[in-house]
Amino acid sequence: MISYWAILSARFRSLLQYRSAALAGLITQVVWGLIRVMIFQAFYRSTNAEQPMSGSDVETYIWLGQAFLAALPWNIDTDLRALIRSGWIGYELVRPVDLYWYWLSRALSWRTAPMLMRAVPLLVFAFVLMGMSPPVSVGAGLAFAVSMCAAIVLSSAITTFLNVTMLWTITGDGITQMTFGLVLIFSGMLVPLPLYPDWSQPIINAMPFRGLVDTPYRLYLGHIPLSEFAGVLAHQLVWILTFVVAGRIAMARALRRVVVQGG
Amino acid sequence: MPQIVVEDLVKRFRISERDAGMWGAVRGLVRRRYQTVTALDGVSFSIEPGELVGYVGPNGAGKSTTVKVMSGILVPDSGRCEILGRVPWRSRNEHVGELGVVFGQRTQLWWDLPVIESFDLLRDIYRIPRGEYIANRDEFISILDIGGLLDVPVRQLSLGQRMRCDLAAALLHSPALLFLDEPTIGMDAVSKLAFREFIKRFNEERGTTVILTTHDMDDIEAICDRVMIISDGKILSDGTLDDLRRQVTLERRLVVDLDGDELPVVHPEAVVSSRNGHRVNIRFDPERVSATELISHVTSHNRVRDIFVENLPIEEVIAQIYRDQRG
Known part of the structure; x- marks a missing residue:
């Protein structure tokens, strides 16, 4: 356990060096946030019909999304890709650690370090200047915190799965873009999930992606009541488990091939 | 112990090959040819x-x-x-x-x-x-x-x-x-x-x-x-x-720096392999003529400034082993 924690924290520290990337990301995310807020304001002004989510809730939902954007499984680990392309990946096996947990630890820091560097200033900006609202209650805030952690673990498990597929595809670009398309649409990142048509809700609810965005944000807003907290958390945990198991199986198969066929 | x-130990790799050019690339999509390379062939x-x-x-x-x-x-x-x-x-x-x-x-x-x-x-x-x-x-x-x-x-x-x-x-x-x-x-x-x-x-x-x-x-x-x-x-x-x-050769080298330009006098069992200005490289087999005998012969028949014995460089020994195996 201590090995994996050490890997996670070392990777975290090295990722914190990328300050200019964080600054650039921060500016982009603020601008995108403003654009998205204006689009939804126009949309809400153009209709008098009752919407499944209030205008101010949608704005808070958007700012949360902009703040935690980098926690989504939107790219693969470039260092791992370099290792795989060069064939050095075999030598990762000379460490006395389980390669899957090692990669998952890397993914956890890969998903948290850049996200934290952007989230803190962006949230300050949104609270102070954009009138973003705090969690609806202390309970909602705590539920959000727990669910957000689960969202990051889920995102890391998906990222690790994508990293493992590189052992076959070498580049991993295709599957990553495809996955990110699904993530954008079905997590709530593009449009908050409650605004999708009623018939689509059961399908969207069954998919893993809402656990990345929609679940924690709606807990924050109180849009998912605390009484449903256990259920939505279980949904996230089941999907985490699914991706971990699938990732481990895929990795074991890929390694058997690497080990048999050579680096 | x-x-x-x-x-x-035996280890073979299968590597895919493809003919060069566009046609080769297209054909490679349909039918892959593989070549087996034996990387280890009974290593102990x-x-x-x-x-x-x-x-x-x-x-x-x-x-x-x-x-x-x-x-x-x-x-x-x-x-x-x-x-x-x-x-x-x-x-x-x-x-x-x-x-x-x-x-x-x-x-x-x-x-x-x-x-x-x-x-x-x-x-x-x-x-x-x-x-x-x-x-x-x-x-x-x-x-x-x-x-x-x-x-x-x-x-x-x-x-x-x-x-x-x-x-x-x-x-x-x-x-x-x-x-x-x-x-x-x-x-x-x-x-x-x-x-x-x-x-x-x-x-x-x-x-x-x-x-x-x-x-x-x-x-x-x-x-x-x-x-x-x-x-x-x-x-x-x-x-x-x-x-x-x-295993490769028993041959050794004697390097002699002469003090003049005259042709060197060399022991009948040794061979001059090259000469570069005052420096003469002599090859000999220590089983046929010992280094001491050769040196005293060379120094008594020539005016010598410097002299030293060399082993065949290990690089050449190994290159020779590679060549023997190929040949």
Whole structure:
């Protein structure tokens, strides 16, 4: 356990060096946030019909999304890709650690370090200047915190799965873009999930992606009541488990091939 | 009891090939042709604890494949490999805990982190007891003279500096075995000497078994008691450097610097192989004429300024072995 924690924290520290990337990301995310807020304001002004989510809730939902954007499984680990392309990946096996947990630890820091560097200033900006609202209650805030952690673990498990597929595809670009398309649409990142048509809700609810965005944000807003907290958390945990198991199986198969066929 | 036993290892790779050009690329989509390459063709050897073994061979001979099998990274098609009583690829985690590896072509340190943080990380990964870690770390820092580099991120180190840090990193957990894969590649002369010095000393003090693959024969000459030569997946020769020399040729060289321009008078059993100004290279077989006899003959018949006897350079010995096997 201590090995994996050490890997996670070392990777975290090295990722914190990328300050200019964080600054650039921060500016982009603020601008995108403003654009998205204006689009939804126009949309809400153009209709008098009752919407499944209030205008101010949608704005808070958007700012949360902009703040935690980098926690989504939107790219693969470039260092791992370099290792795989060069064939050095075999030598990762000379460490006395389980390669899957090692990669998952890397993914956890890969998903948290850049996200934290952007989230803190962006949230300050949104609270102070954009009138973003705090969690609806202390309970909602705590539920959000727990669910957000689960969202990051889920995102890391998906990222690790994508990293493992590189052992076959070498580049991993295709599957990553495809996955990110699904993530954008079905997590709530593009449009908050409650605004999708009623018939689509059961399908969207069954998919893993809402656990990345929609679940924690709606807990924050109180849009998912605390009484449903256990259920939505279980949904996230089941999907985490699914991706971990699938990732481990895929990795074991890929390694058997690497080990048999050579680096 | 030997620490490493390798018996009759065989490893074949299937590589896909494709005809050149557009048509070849299209045809490759439909039907792949494969070629089988035999990387290891019945390799056997055994190594006792504390040996310093050089493992040499031309590019593509099977050196790295052997090292990968012994590291537990690669599973052979057939044959036996037991290291410290374990089969490397079956109990990989336990096995690699006893192993230190240094690859000249690639660092094992974390690129973005200061050196000392990589060391701390390795302490946690190998679960090195605190006392042992501190003792090893401080010893290597002083011997390898890397105290000033500890806070520098690895990516900013020069090659020589990086290799010294890599070496320390590979040994922090006091491995029983050390694999060095072309460790001195690209190093300057001073770094090479320091590196060899360290390896020899470490081997003597700790009794760590060292297996060194390299193309630099000076590494072998300076460090290794024993040399194994592999070519086309077969071990061609296994023994001391002197054995190797004797296997190839008994011939030695006498280099003479003359004090004039007259033609040298040479012993009937020796041959002048080349002449360059005042310097004359003479080849002789010590079984037919001893070095002392030849030298006294040369000095009594010529005006000689300087004289010395040379062995055939190890580089040429090994090249000769490669050629014999090909021919």
